[in-house]
Amino acid sequence: MKAIGILGVGQAGGNIAQIAAQMGFQTALINTNQRDGLVNTKVERKFFVPGYNGAGQNRSIGLKAVNDNYREMIDFVQKSFKNIRLLLVAFSTDGGTGSGMSPLLIDLLLDNLPGVNIGAIAVVPDRNVLAGNRINATECITEISRIESLSSVFLVDNDQVRKQNPQSSKHQIYLSSNQQVMEGINHVLQVTRKSSFYGNFDETDLMNILSTRGVTIISTAAITDAKTSAEVANKVQQSWLNSPFCPLESAGVIRAGLIYEGPEKMSKLINVPSIFQQVGEPLELFEGTYITETDPTITTILAGLSFPSRRMLSIEESIEKNKDRLQGLVSKEFTQTYESKINWASNLKARTQERKPGSITSKLSKYQK
């Protein structure tokens, strides 16, 4: 049994749970919309909030759904996961259901799942989404960042995946980002099952890292072509910018993991200080070395990072720039009317004829020749 469970909230969350279920994670989903959740056939446990039919990108509907049903939701989550050490709640930040429900739901679960750490997999929208979605994303991430005892927050960046595959459809981008994120988490979890003569990275190491409060990224660098320690360090640092997560922006890693898999000869090129030179050495580093004959890779887990202010600014700035226009749109909604310029023409419309009652004798005399 895997030590990490995935709870999907809303459509994106359900899709991430679906991929996780295929990889053998314990999964469950919550949605306001049955039709969305039913397509996630691999997720066995589902809770559909009664009386709702989607949240229509309105976060307050998601919030109300938790307010009205939190007892049932907590009970559902408690029953859905057995013997896990970490529950990751997955959702998109820019819709209504996942974005509106997840912050409060996570906060409530923190008090109701004793012994289980809780973290988040939160999807940050790509550059093509409009103002309403951007506002949702910034509100949701603000709320998530304020939760006190929260463990790792993985910020899945749809824009990163779009950059890797500029020609792909929305559907392909979503699928690929869900897949990459769950593969990253699954990979580090599977490493904890392996044993090594040279240094084990065990489940407690992983849980130590993932229970760190703040933003976490996982990335893998192929170092086959590297010839020096500097080249290895460079490839690892590149992988922090090219992962499916919001790219690393600033120094300040609190806990980290570094896992080497590959031939023994290449492992000599790993120089921890040069890898962490730019971001500063973490407080604690958990290392694992696994000698294999496969192409050499270095997987790093960086935890305790700050929320990415540059990436968030790219979401906020178009709202700020269009402040007057957007405020104008909102006030227009309730004030706009239409005035016809041809009011006079209403008189042209056919009138019903008045039939004046006449006498038979007068009609007869009218036709008399």
Ligand SMILES: Nc1nc2c(ncn2[C@@H]2O[C@H](COP(=O)(O)OP(=O)(O)OP(=O)(O)O)[C@@H](O)[C@H]2O)c(=O)[nH]1
């Ligand atoms: N990575 C990823 N992003 C997704 C996926 N599905 C939707 N998204 C993102 O999520 C946003 C839409 O949010 P949904 O998850 O559909 O919203 P919801 O939580 O179901 O809320 P409502 O539909 O408003 O009730 C899109 O703008 C995308 O950014 C997915 O499967 N993977």
Ligand SMILES: [Mg+2]
């Ligand atoms: Mg939806």
